[in-house]
Amino acid sequence: MAIRARAAAFYRHLKIQHKILLAMYLVVFAAGLVSSFVIYYYSWRSAQEDNQAVYQKMAESISGEIERIQQDIWDISIYMGANQEIHRVLSENPSKEEQDSLFWFSEIPVSFISDVLSIKSQFRTLILYPENGMEPYYVSRDSSVLKRDLSEIAGTDFYQEAAAARGDLVWFRMDAGENGIYEKNTSDKIVGMKMIFNMSKRRKLGLLAMGLDVSRYEAVCENVRLSGKECIVITDQNNKELVKVGELFGEDFSRAMELFPAGEGFARSGNYHVFGAKSEEGGVRVYYFSPEAVWFQKALGMLYVPLFLLLSLLVCMWPLTRYLSGLLARPLNELRLSMDRFRDGDFMQRVEVKGEDEIGQLAVSFNKMAENMQLLIDQNYVLALKEKESELDILQAQINPHFLYNVLDSLYWQAVNMENDTMAEEILALSNLYRLVLNQGQDIIEVEKEFELIRSYLEVQKMRLNRRLNYEIKMDERILHCRISKLLVQPFVENAVVHGLESSKWGGLVKVCGCREGDNLVFTVEDNGIGMQQEEADRILEESVRPHSDARISHYAISNIQERLRLHYRDRYKLDIISGENKGTLVKLVIPIEREQGKDGKNV
């Protein structure tokens, strides 16, 4: 469970591109594994069958080769058994022939046999024992010495078996050093024996024994044997072992032979695959033992190729899958980044639509949503602003301008009549202030009017604060007739007086400047009041950016200014507040020049 949870958590944290890569690899790996297994299984089965056929052929080829080797013995035995001169010697009274010890050379064409034995290099010995007691004819090509007296042979198993075969060849193994038919045997031999009978097969005439070099049989086996772990056994027709090349480990040969009643075919015995072949003419059987380990090695060897190919495929497909997954993931990533930027307030974010698939449709939907939200925000915010404006309008409406003007006008003349010039000026300033604030409901005014409002405000405040407030107003005459939003600079002046100087026991100076720098209007409001920490100033600006902030009135005013600036000028304005504790505050506003109106009312 913990593993599943970890795996699930791991998967969740993967990027979409990595998820796609993982999915593709899992699919390819699974498909590759299954197909590799299927291909391997069928290939293995086919290879098994082919290998079995090959091994069977090899066993048969060994059998055929042995048959060819032994065919010479067969031919010579037939010749010697059928030759009339030899038959005569074997059949006649020995007393007459005994006088000529060289009768084999004088009367019998043994030189032909001797030459054939010389040419057929597998022959090692040949001896023909006449049953009538005459001197045997023999040839030895390997310095072996044969027993010359038949009576020494007659009691042996070889003799008995040859006699029982009634003229057929029987095979025996006689190793170097062993006796058998030899006085001295210098090399390992396979000896074929044949009893020669008269025509009725009632009387034995002689025993023919021919010895073949075992190394020829071994060479035939070694030429065919594929692995040193395999074993080839050659037997006679009674499964008596004649030649063995290799070793059998953990396997009983005689038990394996029981699986081959016919002497040929395929069987599994213990840890071995056994292939049998027989040669009727040659009178031998061949058994090819191939251990399971060899077949397993072959099967394992077949596995390497599909595994290598699968591994190569997985490695090779990395750049391709990476590219393809990137094609899918990149648009999603771009969409995500756009959404993040949109979330952070960039309502201008749009995603490039690159296709008509689901991702393309998602991009279209996002773009639509962004447009709608921008529109909604603009409308709502404007609405909020409008509402604020309405509040103001309502406030303005609730304050009857004519009534205010009339009262203030009456107070002005009373002050004049009382010869109180100071009061008269203050009442006049207040009247101007109200008139300018209310400004007949106009949102856009000339710079000259904004500054006149600022002057009136400062005059009124001066009346209240007296010596604690000093002010300077400088304005570039070139910008007098430039048009700006109403109450764009005045709230900063108000902040400077209320928050910068009013709290100070000594008061201070407020400087208001307006000038032109290139295509921009630059307004600065500077005071030498109590100031604030720059971090606070920055925070005020930042918080004022957020719409519908719950900040204090000053923040509301700055927020209002920021919103109006954004709505009106987009990103073409710049507002900075630079302050230091007890070092005063500087507010700098830079806005682009939009329209100028000449004195005749026409745009400049």
Add this chain to the structure above:
Amino acid sequence: MTKRWTLVCLAIALTGMVTGCGALQRQTERERGGQAETQNEVTLQVFTNLPDRCSGQGLAEQMLFDAYMEENPQVEIAVEALEDEAYKAKLRAYISGSQMPDLITVWGEPEFMDQLMEAGVLVELNPADYEGYGFTEHSLDGFSQGGRLYGLPRNRDIACFYYNAGMFEEYGWQVPETFEELLALAGRIRERGLIPVAMDGLDQWPLNIFFTDLMQQNCQGDLNAVLTEALAKKNFSDDIFSLGMDLLGQCTAAGLFQDKFETSDYSTAQHLFLDGKAAMFYMGSWDMDMARDPRIDAGMREEIRVFFMPPLKEQADGSRKLTMWHGGGYAVTRNGANREEALKLLSYMMRPEGWPWAVLENGACISAQEGEEPEQREGTSLQSDFLEALSLAESFSGVPLADRGDTSFRQACLASILELALGHITPEECRRALSFSY
């Protein structure tokens, strides 16, 4: 970075595919069991009359082949070995076909070598290539025709009696110094129920050597010249032939050889001697490796000694005569597949540090070359006896009688000598058979 990883991935993929395919290919080749020979491999076919590769000359020959293959890894030497008569029969079979072995054994006897040289079967050798090889005087004669050299001799063959020194000592027998003593000794050995001299009668040529040996020891002149003249004139009436025939008859009458020796071949005769059934064994110096053969009982090996045919008492004048000739050798065939490589092998084998040293080290035979002996010679006492006899000998017989003529003479000579020994024909009949045999 991505490009780099892409290249790495492609490299791994390609390596994996190539490795996989390579493994598949190697597996297929192993299953087929075939390994193609490189283009530069050479297989030299050598046909030799030395089937025993475990001792004697056969061992020396194999040692030199192995050393050559080690020094020349691209050369493989395939050996086919048969004993003498079988070898000659199969050589005739090879000659009748088109594919001959590259290097063959030859005998420097006219009966064998002349027909090969006349038939153009052998490659002519350049004598200058073998200067400094130390071939003894006249050793190359039997391998040359018309002044052209066609083969190189391997050894000097010396006829001898091997005897069982232990048996002699046990019974108090002395090595005979005269022919009469030899026959008397035969009688004493027979009384012991043993065979005096084991003789290979079946192959006939040892008896021919014995007959030649009898003539050599009792010839007052140069037997070599007498035999040469006799064959040239087809006249075998010289007294030496009569004497030889008479002495041969005495040998068989005295029972010098085993009963029915005419049916005993080489191995049987040798076996009789090594088995302790015969006191002596008549053969040649090529069998001196019996003193080193590990298959022979160690006790027996130490008892083998040698003496040479004793002359008649009346002929014993103190002079040393040996029945010696240059027998076996090597030649390169014209129709072999690798003539140049075979010539290189021949030069390598017959160089002074080659064959002469190898046979000296193995106590195998007396080479046909003389030269500086190795510092540490490990030859046998038998070998020393032969070398001493050689150094003291004043007269050499040359090629035995039967091998001096053509094939028909050889066959007639061998058969006649055997028939004579068996008493089937008279000396006169034997002489007539020799005269009209060619």
